[in-house]
Amino acid sequence: MKKPNYISGLIIIIIAGFFYSLTFNFPKLENQLIGAEFMPRVYSVMLIILGSILLIQTFRNKEESDEQENTMKYSIGAMLFVILYVVVIPYIGFYISTFLLVLGLLLFSKVKNKILLITIPVGTSLFIFVFFQILLKVSIPMGTLFS
Amino acid sequence: MDLLLEGLTGVFQLNVLLILLMGIIAGITIGSLPGLTATMGVALILPVTFGMEPVTGILLLIGVYFGAVYGGSITAILINTPGTPSSAATAIDGYAMSKKGLAHKALTVSTVSSAIGGILSVIVLIFIAPQLATFALKFSAPETFALAVFGISIISSIAGKSMVKGLIAGFIGLLIATIGIDPIGGFPRFTFDNVNLSSGINLIPVMIGLFAASEAFRAMGSIFSTRKLTIVVEKVKLKWIEFKILIGTILRSGAIGTFIGMIPGAGGDIAAFVAYNEAKRFSKNKDGFGKGEMKGVAAPEAANNGVTGGAMIPLLTLGIPGDAVTAVLLGALMVQGIQPGPMLFENNGPIVYTLFVGMLVANLMILIVGLFGIRLFTKILLVPTTVLTPIILVLCVVGAYSLGNNYFDVLVMLISGIAGYFLMRYGFPASPIILGIILGPLMESNFRRALVMSQGSFDIFITRPITVVLLILAVITLFSPLLTRKVKKPTTEGES
Structure with missing residues (x-):
């Protein structure tokens, strides 16, 4: 499971980063404390953090049982x-x-x-x-x- | 009481009863096929209900759901392969009974226990749900936000093996939920100027893809490991005296199941194991468990069917789905224009009570169909997966398309199915994604509405008692698996 974990972790970070960058195109209203961009940013930042945790976990976890790849x-x-x-x-x-x-x-x-x-x-x-x-x-x- | 009577007249119409019966039979069939779960069954049948009257459509799905939970026990008993995860506990003593030549008796015990457990849970549902709904009617934006946070926090308990992967799945769902028009300001987010995306990603095709298509893709990979089966079910009847010994276990387990079912995130599999352990603890004949003890079949079956009614409580009163199946049911209700939540009892009282009565009837039907049709259902096991998989894939495509005669939904289904296959394969659970998509908009809109109420002050979330309690509950729910995990390794997965 090591390689898939690295790949999926990276994919998640890239996608979340992409979504995060898109939020800067959202209009910012003056009188609104929290606008349309707030939640998507929270979610994408959380995904970047969790994706990084997955990468670190996988890196530190030396031996993990490999699942069968045959089917x-x-x-x-x-x-x-x-x-x-x-x-x-x-x-x-x-x-x-x-x-x-x-x-x-x-x-x-x-x-x-x-x-x-x-x-x-x-x-x-x-x-x-x-x-x-x-x-x-x-x-x-x-x-x-x-x- | 009037509403219950109205419910009775709503259910006791020939076409409604027939459709419910069809649902039960379809459900038992799906449940008894290893690899086809209750969730998959409900997701597959869901498109069929689009053109139906709300009550009929939902009762069809409830029939499938209840039937599948019961049907899972058939394979568990006969070939030691639980048809659904929630009958994993049944396999222990059920299969041991089969080996002794008591398969028919084990199936009878499972049928009777399932029906009684289910009926008990629906009765609890009928009494508790209206009270809870009345209470929840007082909820304003901050409370509803806290409720949604609580609903999302159960991701940690349905995450399966890896908490991080479960949370990632949950946040993917939440992020998907932000696609489309922003709920407060009306600004289109992440739509890439695509008309189909401006109303957001439709939940139903995602569910069909994640729960049905991905499973079918997976089944394709394991078709070459199918084994030859020869099943002989001899007729050894359950005696009345034996039933009297069992009834205590059945009622206790049904109550355990109902209670666990009410807790979002704890599904039929957990309830079944808890009830099994309790039955063993209460029993004088502890050593008999694992060697073909009837109580070992009665307890998990009463419990996992007890979950069905219990799980309806948070779903109908609060709009919070406790697991994957109830999430699909929530989607079905919304397609029919029925928004689960406290207002449901105010706005759609007759519909709700018709559903209640329908659930009672569904459990009675399980009893009748189960007792008379057991031998027929054992034949289902002879159907090879090779034949089923292509049919399931076709149904996924037709189902997604028939939602709105829209090809875009088919693409969403296909992408979800392919993504779902790889996610599952690499240990990411599918249910948190659905939970995120369902609860994300509820959470965000109420969060921002609450801040409008408080003129931007976050104090609103820590000064209102119900909000605080719900948020604390959410934190506890989120972290409880981390604590219990330290004590013992998890034995069950979140899907059901």
Whole structure:
């Protein structure tokens, strides 16, 4: 956990510093003791302090048990799938992209059962159609390619 | 009393009862799947309620919440894997009973205890909540500010392993809460000239991302460690005499759970362990615990369902969510235009009492569904995570979108989900972020309003008795885990 702690500590300090610097663009009213900038400054300063504490703690803590790193690539793979999914929905519409996403994820997690590979993607799209589009009347995007 | 009767008529309508039942069944299903928590269930089902009547929508979520807390015990008993953290204590004796071939009896004990614990807590809720709300009505800006500070101070108790990381998560939430129009001056903060940001980051997509999508991403990483299960549940009934021995434990544990549930920050997991220890302390047969003692199943189950009613007290009367699930429920209430807090009882009396009655009915339904459907629910365990994860991810996207047919919410959900995965992976808890986002605006606006009241003098925070008491409570709450941590290592995490 040492390296992630250093990285996350630094990221937090940088983001908090960025937000802190932005507060100087906020207008300052004469008659107000505490304006719009006060709380964001308190929070970002606290984050900078806590981020530094995390860095120091990690530095002083010599040996900390390392967590297993083996499973991350499948999680990141799934994220890439979903990012792609969200990107293509406006173009090819919700139903086709959902079918492809679910099928892709099933194949990605090495599901070999052919019945599952067909029923789950179709079933999911169908469920969204019946439940969200018909019952809850959500206007599901159909995609620019088809409209 | 009139309001209670009004509540009865509100609940006893076929569609409301059916939706509540659906919620319970969905909740039990979600709760009994390892890796799917009550919080995730409520966050996933939340978008479904947008189009519903307020009462129906909230009761659906309450059904999911109560059902999931109960459902967690099924896996705990059958495969020694708690479906939710709050049934970790149940696994000890529940699984021991299963190994002896008494799985059916253990499940029955868990069902009966859950229902009684839950009902007890709702009764306490019905009596205490209106009193507390009346008291809280006297709160003005300084008190509300102190209350929000108190609510935020529970971050330290839900922080999990690292206090620093928990606090960082909390302040990230608070900082996110400042995005959008400033509550007093009306100046847009951190909006980067984006129209979508001027009204602030919407809480719901963040919750769906943090609690559901990130969990699904995590599940993707562990799908290859699934094991083959063969579950045989033989029917060994619970005898009436055995129930009579248990009832004392159930009532005591239900009361413990209700009380712990009222304390923001102490969730079902803590209540279950406390009740388990108390049951052991009271028992004549101490050595039987851990080897399949029925009281060891009854106590934690009555307690973690007792928490449900208890946790509703600060949520409904003060608007302070005690844990992640109640935070999601708070979001659901706000979407429906119901602002929890002291005014809720004044403005929405009928709705509140309908919810109360609905909660009682929900617990009765758990009893009925549990007693008759146990064997069916054990089949859920055979559903592989590989099939569930893609469906959950699709639901996260649709859910975020259906909030306002807005693509921006989908992006917020996705970013929260990805960020949530990495935060969780590196030991940053998700619930403090949500707590910060919810309580941040309440804290800031009342802080600044109080200073307007006092014409800029900070004395206003130390001269008003309720404010002082709440602020002292906040300091104690903030630092208490540091003290208890010195005594013993924490055994539980904050998520539930």
